[in-house]
Amino acid sequence: MPFPPFAPSVFFDEADIDTLAAEFSERVRRSPLLRPAMDGLVGNRWEDAEAAMGGFLRSTLFLQERPAVDGDWLARAVRMLDDTAIDLLADILLDCALVALPLHSAAVVAEISEQLARLLKSVAAEDGVAQQRLLLRARARLSTGALMNRF
Secondary structure (H helix, E strand, C coil): CCCCCCCCCCCCCHHHHHHHHHHHHHHHHHCCCCHHHHHHHHCCCHHHHHHHHHHHHHHHHHCCCCCCCCHHHHHHHHHHCCHHHHHHHHHHHHHHHHHHCCHHHHHHHHHHHHHHHHHHHHHHCCCHHHHHHHHHHHHHHHHCCCCCCCC
């Protein structure tokens, strides 16, 4: 039962993260605004997406391994999701965290969600070469586990 190094008083059980990922997946699938884009990003591989989300959260929270970030998937996500969809995904993740986790633990997940949304929106706001550069930086930041690093 690991503890996040940046918030040692916050406890996460492995099952809590799996519950959070499953709840998030369920709510996203039910969203008429998100479903078309997510069908393009996830297709019928929701179980794999839930596992990837759980792995990303574990890596980001516990810093025990580097997150697996698929650069092609990230590029498609930036193309397919607009600011409204990104904000809606962040809101759904916050709601799910409040359902699946104690309040103080949900706050840590909310911070991850906010940082990730901010990062994706900054990349999506650009186009052409500028977007490609930001996309490479975003992938590097995510895959090194530096999402919560503000430097």
